[in-house]
Amino acid sequence: MSKIRVATCSLAGCFGCHMSFLDLDERIADLVELIEFDRSPLTDIKIVDAAGVDIGLIEGGVCNAENVHTLREFRSRCRILVAVGACALTGGVPALRNRIPLQECFAEAYLQGAGIEAPQVPNDPELPLLLDRVYPLHEVVRIDHVLPGCPPPADAFWELLTALLAGREPDLDYALRRFD
Numbered sequence: 001m002s003k004i005r006v007a008t009c010s011l012a013g014c015f016g017c018h019m020s021f022l023d024l025d026e027r028i029a030d031l032v033e034l035i036e037f038d039r040s041p042l043t044d045i046k047i048v049d050a051a052g053v054d055i056g057l058i059e060g061g062v063c064n065a066e067n068v069h070t071l072r073e074f075r076s077r078c079r080i081l082v083a084v085g086a087c088a089l090t091g092g093v094p095a096l097r098n099r100i101p102l103q104e105c106f107a108e109a110y111l112q113g114a115g116i117e118a119p120q121v122p123n124d125p126e127l128p129l130l131l132d133r134v135y136p137l138h139e140v141v142r143i144d145h146v147l148p149g150c151p152p153p154a155d156a157f158w159e160l161l162t163a164l165l166a167g168r169e170p171d172l173d174y175a176l177r178r179f180d
């Protein structure tokens with residue numbers, strides 16, 4: 001029987017959701033009997049195979065033009081796309097900047113903040129352009145499932161993946177929705 005193909009990706013996040021996934025510990029050995037990882041920091045594969053994957057897990061919000069490109073490409077190659085964690089669902093911690101005009105953020109970070117000795121806003125053309133605010137994933141692409149939490153606990157990843165593999169709706173009860 002061919003394995004279910006899974007890809008994972010991070011945008012504007014902290015990789016904490018990926019770390020929580022690794023908290024599955026020995027259950028990862030059970031999972032790899034059923035799934036095969038494609039693009040993921042876990043495999044160091046950078047691009048989803050052109051044939052696509054069955055399930056894509058993506059953490060982080062959308063803060064710059066590169067995130068938009070990555071998210072749209074990831075969406076196009078994942079049959080089921082899961083937004084993982086508060087940053088993906090709402091913008092999360094990176095979206096704290098949404099209440100402050102971008103120019104004020106630049107000024108504080110690069111021109112006037114404490115300890116700045118050579119004030120200059122980085123403008124290398126290689127740098128991705130920042131968006132006016134940090135967007136949740138569903139404002140850019142269609143999302144099929146969500147995994148709330150910061151980060152979602154390992155048991156939530158387990159419930160989500162085993163449910164999708166079994167073809168049923170995930171049952172993410174209160175205990176699996178953790179924000180701490």
Ligand code: SF4
Pocket residue numbers: 012013014015016017059060084085086087088092093149150151152
């Ligand atoms: Fe990190 Fe929390 Fe965002 Fe996940 S939801 S990427 S753990 S800040």
